[in-house]
Amino acid sequence: MNNTRFLGFRLLGALGALSLVPVSAQIVELRATINAQQETTASASPATGTAVMLYDVATNKFDLTVTIENFANPITNSHIHEGAVGVAGGVVTGLGAEAVYQRSGNTVTATFAGVTHGGSPATLLSGGAYYNVHSATYPGGEVRGQLLPQPVKLVAVLDGAHESTPNTSTAVGAALITFQPDTKKITTRINVYRFTNPLTNSHYHEADPGTAGGVVHGLGGASVYTRTGDSYGAVFADQTYGGDTVKLLAGGAYLNVHSDVYPGGEIRGQVQVSNRTTESRLVNVSNRGWVGTGDQVLITGFVIEGGEPLRVLVTARGQSLAAAGVTGVLADPMVSLHDAQSRQLLTNDKFTETFGAGELPAIGYGPSNLDEAALLVILPPGAYTAITSGVGGTTGIAISEAYEVQP
Structure with a gap:
């Protein structure tokens, strides 16, 4: 039989809180818990809330949803500021006052779509920015929420055709990657198949598709992999990523596996943010x-x-x-x-x-x-x-x- x-x-496709994310988007989610205790200038406001930001690293634009309860005072302004936890910082992106929010009693909500981020992408992705809401009672800020990046899932599909100098190797590979932007901790799971040549090294490099770039994070040669025939597998857990966070999340980094026959790289795959749910x-x-x-x-x-x-x-x-x-x-x-x-x-x-x-x-x-x-x-x-x-x-x-x- x-x-x-x-x-x-x-x-x-990944369905975000605000919109359908296109396949090419490089989306990072940031979340904030909003309250008065985070303000650097004392505030006795009872208001609390949440914010969710979907930041497209490639376009430097974000969507933001905000819900705040027990906010009785009229909103005089709201912004994204740059500053670490417990530190006051300057405004980098203006969002607006009461008119851009929807109010039902003391609950206010807002949806901001396609906003260009006015600050540093690296600072935002490292957890160094916050959402702040101002009122006449608390002009320096009534409630605040630090925008904390969530773990990002990345993927790569590797073959010889994607090398900057394409080759005819029949080897292929695939990787699933988890990256925490604010700590730069990265876990890489990778499998390589039909790799008949001696595996001499593997790395993360920084460069756009089709161009060669320097090594920014080493993984190692054959000795750090488990080998079965012509296949290799490894998990590189909780490493500190040596490259640039923005480039990694914007599609400007790639995985490369080297051999003695192809010392510049036998198979390569550009790292992309996963769009799976x-x-x-x-x-x-x-x-x-x-x-x-x-x-x-x-x-x-x-x-x-x-x-x-x-x-x-x-x-x-x-x-x-x-x-x-x-x-x-x-x-x-x-x-x-x-x-x-x-x-x-x-x-x-x-x-x-x-x-x-x-x-x-x-x-x-x-x-x-x-x-x-x-x-x-x-x-x-x-x-x-x-x-x-x-x-x-x-x-x-x-x-x-x-x-x-x-x-």
């Missing part, structure tokens, strides 16, 4: 059938759509099915992952030896039997097939599954 199913992992979303395909010998394998197909990579868990289970009353199970399954050109990327027959095996318990969807198989990988967009077979010609009933999992 030869069963095939196809799963589409669909990527949705941040809500947790797990998609699954499950395919159960008989695994025999020869071409009697179990085939599960799935497609990663859109322009961003995804992290996927692919499993092949046999013996754990016995607990559900299934008889004649496959004693020792093996899973191999192939791309759209039928080229093998990875194979595994013991899940404890796969990339990221230590994370499987937290994910909660991995195999439970030591002789079952799993692949936890970051994949570029495209079509893939997972082939389940039996180690040493073993046969029986198996189940093949593929999940999208959050980094």
Whole structure:
């Protein structure tokens, strides 16, 4: 029996609080809790509120939503100021007075769209700006909220065609990155496939697409990766990013993996802010059938759509099915992952030896039997097939599954 199913992992555009964000946007979210206690000049105002800013690093424009309750005084002005927590700073962007707000009793709200930021992008992204609302009673500011950047998800898809000097390498790679702008802490998850040449180094560089730039943050050579055949995987956790925050978030940085054959870089991918929705979303395909010998394998197909990579868990289970009353199970399954050109990327027959095996318990969807198989990988967009077979010609009933999992 030869069963095939196809799963589409669909990527949705990121829906912001104010508008639909275009795919090319480089959006960073900042949030503020608004109250009188943050003012540097004493204020006894009972008003409190929240603000959410969506800042497009590439265009230096922002959308801002504000809600403030218990604000009885007429608003005489409101601004974005530059200043650290507890420090008064100058106005960099004017927003306006009572007329630009909507009032219902003592609750005021406002939506500002497409506002050009008048201050320093680097200062804003480092948490050095605040929202301030003024009244006649408190002309220096009645309530204030520090604008704090939220963690940013970034992605990169790597290949030889994107090198500043394009090459014919068949190697590909994908990375999922989390960056905290105000602390510059960065975590990079990366997988590289079909990398047949010795991997000599990997870095973040700064330059626009199509041009070469200098190294700003090193990751390392083959010794810092886990290698399986011609594939490599690594997690570089909680590092301090050595480059420029604005350039990283505006698409002006790239990941580069070097080899001895291509010392200037074998595969490269421009780093972009992810436009996927941040809500947790797990998609699954499950395919159960008989695994025999020869071409009697179990085939599960799935497609990663859109322009961003995804992290996927692919499993092949046999013996754990016995607990559900299934008889004649496959004693020792093996899973191999192939791309759209039928080229093998990875194979595994013991899940404890796969990339990221230590994370499987937290994910909660991995195999439970030591002789079952799993692949936890970051994949570029495209079509893939997972082939389940039996180690040493073993046969029986198996189940093949593929999940999208959050980094």
